[in-house]
Amino acid sequence: MTGGTASAGVLGRGPLFWGGLMLASYLVVAALGTTGAVEGAPLYILVILPFALVLPMITAANRRSDARSGGCGAKGEAQRRYMKRVAVFTFLYLVVLGIMTFAVKQGDVHPVLRTFLALLPGLAVVGIFWSVGRLIVEEQDEFLRMLVIRQSLIATGFAMCAASVWGFLESADVVQHLDAYYWAVAWFFGLGIGAVANRLRYGTWGAI
Amino acid sequence: MNNRLKVLRAERDWSQQDLADRLGVSRQSVNAIEKGRYDPSLPLAFTIAELFGLPIEAIFSRD
Numbered sequence: 001m002t003g004g005t006a007s008a009g010v011l012g013r014g015p016l017f018w019g020g021l022m023l024a025s026y027l028v029v030a031a032l033g034t035t036g037a038v039e040g041a042p043l044y045i046l047v048i049l050p051f052a053l054v055l056p057m058i059t060a061a062n063r064r065s066d067a068r069s070g071g072c073g074a075k076g077e078a079q080r081r082y083m084k085r086v087a088v089f090t091f092l093y094l095v096v097l098g099i100m101t102f103a104v105k106q107g108d109v110h111p112v113l114r115t116f117l118a119l120l121p122g123l124a125v126v127g128i129f130w131s132v133g134r135l136i137v138e139e140q141d142e143f144l145r146m147l148v149i150r151q152s153l154i155a156t157g158f159a160m161c162a163a164s165v166w167g168f169l170e171s172a173d174v175v176q177h178l179d180a181y182y183w184a185v186a187w188f189f190g191l192g193i194g195a196v197a198n199r200l201r202y203g204t205w206g207a208i
Numbered sequence: 209m210n211n212r213l214k215v216l217r218a219e220r221d222w223s224q225q226d227l228a229d230r231l232g233v234s235r236q237s238v239n240a241i242e243k244g245r246y247d248p249s250l251p252l253a254f255t256i257a258e259l260f261g262l263p264i265e266a267i268f269s270r271d
Contacts, residue, residue: 143237
């Protein structure tokens with residue numbers, strides 16, 4: 001791909017355009033929700049749809065990164081695939097979470113269907129974990145791969161420590177009950193701690 | 209480990225990105241190796257040595 005084509009982004013627009021469009025869409029949706037113009041399932045669908053704009057935004061950002069470096073040393077293929085996978089699984093997560101929430105609210109859902117629907121959001125989160133694993137497998141740059149592994153280990157340590165401490169506090173009725181999926185949230189938060197640790201130790205935030 | 213990567217690169221008037229492209233790694237990798245924050249694997253050390261046409265011990269040394 002030539003630099004000229006690459007700098008064109010997606011449909012001739014850069015990442016800021018797509019990010020701005022997504023932000024503007026969410027502001028409109030928020031206004032519709034706040035005023036009560038749209039409610040229920042249609043509102044939830046409107047909340048989900050703008051997130052799809054993250055895909056052209058990522059693509060445009062990657063192309064701009066390529067153009068600036070002349071096609072060399074830009075974000076690696078493994079990182080591009082990782083970002084696309086995470087965007088897809090996050091989008092799927094929002095969709096199936098919405099479907100599950102509305103189905104459960106109906107109250108008269110067959111237990112088998114209820115189980116199936118309840119599995120979907122968790123599987124979407126599993127997809128994000130899988131994306132991190134694939135990044136570690138596919139990353140060809142040993143330094144960046146080491147940073148991702150280090151970041152993941154710090155995140156795992158943080159989430160497991162938090163789960164262990166909270167679990168016993170919960171058993172002693174000191175703290176309130178937390179649904180188990182919050183430990184996945186803690187793990188993702190731990191990735192942020194890992195990125196800071198990478199920055200302090202190696203001078204770079206890492207690849208994720 | 210200490211290394212002479214920055215000096216060797218400067219002698220050839222290469223930027224970190226130039227060296228990274230020649231090695232097939234990221235610029236962050238070159239930066240981390242140059243600053244002694246990261247010790248490269250043996251295969252990468254051999255690649256660096258081959259690129260500069262020097263033995264590994266002429267580029268890397270113990271602290």
